Amino acid sequence: MSEYIKNIEHSTVLPLAEQVTYQEGQIVSKTLAQNSRLSLTLFAFDKGEEISSHDSRGDAMVFALDGVGKITIADKDYILHKGDAIVMPAQIPHAVYAEERFKMMLTVSFPEILKL
Template sequence: MEKKYIKNIEFSKALEMVNLVEYQDGRVVSLTLVQNDTLTLTLFAFAKGEAVSTHSAPGDAMVYILDGEASITVGENKFIATKGQTLVMPSNIPHGLDATENFKMMLILVKG
């Protein structure tokens, strides 16, 4: 059997990424598509009011907002990110986010 590098998603089918994770009141829902030593690709659905506390990562993290809106802090800077926007958080720089409304994102973490 051939090794698959992507998991938890149907192959050879056109899918709408925004529909692969669903909102749940008071929760953060995640679906990991790739996780290895150099790359993590995860979809998230955040209920309004949920957050990821400030932390740093050992690689560059890029978020792409699929739906809704979030307040994202990178170092000393704060951004309001909305559907269709992307933001890169450099490695080892503290960052965090707050769901100002329900929102979905794709997180791509690239490590050396």
């Protein structure tokens, strides 16, 4: 049987924030699913770490699991706390910065690729 979601125990109730750990001076990521339509990744940012401005061909939703993060979308800043979520629209520059240690789940939904 295929597992479409990997690197996490199936059929078990798990504290999601505990599935990725903080590392001093680093950003730690754990990919849970990756295909042409979906990317699902857990992140743990040490305080002051960041993913610089970039864009994506898919809509990206950040769900804050722990700490405080700053999400910048098209030069506007948004502060996320545990339990908050925000969507970073496709093809709009965005960035993530850890105001404090910050854990998040990132879900990116990509458009279908049309075959001619």
